[in-house]
Amino acid sequence: MRRWLNTLVNARLRAQIVKELLSLLRDPRSRLVVFAPPLMQLLVFTFAATLEVRNAGIAVYDRDAGRWSHELTARVAAADFVKQVYTVRSRDALRELIDRRKVIAGLDMGPDFSRAIAAGDTGIAQVIVDGRRSNAGQITVGYLNAIAAGVGADAGRDRRNTDPVVIRHWFNPNLIYRWFVVPALTGILVFFNALLITALSIARERELGTFDQLLVSPTTTLEIIVAKIMPALGIATVLGLLMIALAVFVFHVPLAGSFLLLLPSLLLFILSVVGIGLMISSVSATQQQAILGAFAVGVPSVLLSGFATPVENMPQVLQWAAQLIPLTHFLVIVEGTFLKAMPAADIIANTWPLAVIALVTLTLATRFVRSRLQ
Numbered sequence: 001m002r003r004w005l006n007t008l009v010n011a012r013l014r015a016q017i018v019k020e021l022l023s024l025l026r027d028p029r030s031r032l033v034v035f036a037p038p039l040m041q042l043l044v045f046t047f048a049a050t051l052e053v054r055n056a057g058i059a060v061y062d063r064d065a066g067r068w069s070h071e072l073t074a075r076v077a078a079a080d081f082v083k084q085v086y087t088v089r090s091r092d093a094l095r096e097l098i099d100r101r102k103v104i105a106g107l108d109m110g111p112d113f114s115r116a117i118a119a120g121d122t123g124i125a126q127v128i129v130d131g132r133r134s135n136a137g138q139i140t141v142g143y144l145n146a147i148a149a150g151v152g153a154d155a156g157r158d159r160r161n162t163d164p165v166v167i168r169h170w171f172n173p174n175l176i177y178r179w180f181v182v183p184a185l186t187g188i189l190v191f192f193n194a195l196l197i198t199a200l201s202i203a204r205e206r207e208l209g210t211f212d213q214l215l216v217s218p219t220t221t222l223e224i225i226v227a228k229i230m231p232a233l234g235i236a237t238v239l240g241l242l243m244i245a246l247a248v249f250v251f252h253v254p255l256a257g258s259f260l261l262l263l264p265s266l267l268l269f270i271l272s273v274v275g276i277g278l279m280i281s282s283v284s285a286t287q288q289q290a291i292l293g294a295f296a297v298g299v300p301s302v303l304l305s306g307f308a309t310p311v312e313n314m315p316q317v318l319q320w321a322a323q324l325i326p327l328t329h330f331l332v333i334v335e336g337t338f339l340k341a342m343p344a345a346d347i348i349a350n351t352w353p354l355a356v357i358a359l360v361t362l363t364l365a366t367r368f369v370r371s372r373l374q
Contacts, residue, residue, distance in 0.1 A: 016227030020201065024231055034197070034235060038189040042243055045185050046251060052177045053139045055083040057103035059094045062087070066114025068123060068151060075147045076107065081140070098130050105129045105140045117155045171339045182251050183338045184307050186243040187269070187330045191301070194236035194270050195294045198277025201228045202369070203290035221370045225362070228281075229274050236270045247338070257337035261347050265333045268354040272326040275361025282368035301325045306332075329353050 024034060058076055062069045077085040086103055088094045094106040106128040117123040127144055129137035172179050244262075247253040276297060284290040304311070304318060305327040311319055322328045329350040336342030 013223045013226055016223060017230050020227055020231040021234075023204070024197065024235070034193070035239065038193050038239055039242065039246070041189055042182070042185055042246060046178055046182055053081045053104070053136050053143065056081050056105075056136075056140060057084050057086060057097070058082050058140075058144075059086045059088050059097045059103040059106035061089075061091065061094050061106065061108045063111045064109050064113040064115075068114040068117045068155060069109045071154075072107075072109070072125070072148060072151050075151060076144065079143065079147060081143055094128065098128065101130065101132075103130070104133060104137060105144065107144065117152070123152070178251050179253050179339060180335065182247045182253050183334045184331055186240060186247060187327055187334050188302055188305075188307060189243065190236050190240040190266070190270065191273055191327050191330075192294070192298055193239055194232050194273040195277045195280075195298055196291070197232040197235060198228060198274045199280040199284070199290040199294040200287050201232070202278070202281040202372070203284040203287045206285060207287055221366060225278065225366050225369060228278055229271070229362075232274050232277070233267070233270050236273075237267060240266050240270070253338055255338055256341040257347075258341075258344075259337075261344060262334065262337045265330065265347060265351050265354065268351060268358055269326050269330040269333075272354050272358035272361055275358060275363075275365045276326075278365035279361065279368050282365065282372050301327050304328065323353065324357070326354055326357050329357075 060073050060076065062073060073085065073087075076082060086097055088097065088106075091108070094108065097103045098106060108126040108128060110124060110126075113123040113125060125148065127141055129141060131137065244255075244259075248255050277294065280293040280297065281290050284293055302308075304314070304322045304325055306322065307327075311322045311328065314322065332350045333342070333347055336346065
């Protein structure tokens with residue numbers, strides 16, 4: 001620890017940090033590339049990266065023409081996720097609409113649909129889904145099931161004055177998708193920003209020819225590592241704080257937990273990512289190789305982090321691999337802090353793995369850089 005503190009106040013180190021910051025921020029285009037794309041991606045991906053189904057087309061083949069089939073059709077047409085309802089007169093016409101991707105699902109009600117409901121039985125309606133859009137199709141089926149259940153509940157009230165089951169969603173009562181996706185995107189975009197900045201640092205010096213100057217300078221390996229870490233840590237932290245502010249004040253995502261607990265978790269997360277980026281940079285001969293290496297690590301990390309699919313749904317081997325990824329633990333922290341005021345004990349349970357990963361990656365990065373300098 002004393003060695004690290006002595007390094008931090010070293011004049012050579014301060015000069016190295018200033019050099020790194022100038023190389024990143026001196027050019028206006030570089031400043032634009034560092035800050036503008038992540039913020040723009042947050043604004044765009046918030047609306048694009050969604051599992052909600054909107055503006056869907058639904059085909060209805062009503063062979064019943066009774067009260068309850070008309071009621072079901074009317075409720076489907078009035079649903080928020082439906083843009084247009086296509087009324088068809090045959091199964092072939094319904095199939096054609098699905099084949100041409102004009103509708104995501106078709107609703108086929110038999111000739112006894114209303115009669116069965118009126119008699120106290122269950123009315124059967126078949127839902128035909130476009131399997132080429134499996135995720136959106138399954139969500140659409142869930143929406144249609146909810147509408148059909150409402151029709152069934154109303155029919156039941158006509159006979160028995162019963163009420164349908166009331167569903168309550170904790171932490172996100174109205175199921176607003178931005179409340180989930182914006183905190184997650186904050187972690188993902190900070191992850192790629194810190195990874196790319198550090199992955200390009202040593203590779204850039206190799207291309208510019210300044211890496212050879214480090215070999216003959218009195219700068220130690222530790223000073224070089226710290227000089228590469230500090231600019232990436234500072235820039236990624238500023239970017240992360242900007243995204244958190246956008247989440248709260250622009251997208252109105254509630255910050256239910258403690259910001260004072262989220263901030264150190266963010267710093268540890270960035271440090272763990274910086275170590276990975278330095279390892280990539282130390283083995284890359286060119287900036288192009290560094291960019292490819294960063295994406296080769298970054299894309300699988302996002303897929304395994306639990307952003308798109310729950311980690312618990314993955315095979316056991318991939319669940320173990322996911323625990324080695326910093327993003328996996330930070331997504332739990334940032335989403336829990338925003339939505340459910342995650343207790344300090346739970347945050348610490350996901351923070352100490354980040355500390356371990358940071359220690360391991362920074363140690364390996366130091367060894368990699370030392371081997372390159374020798």
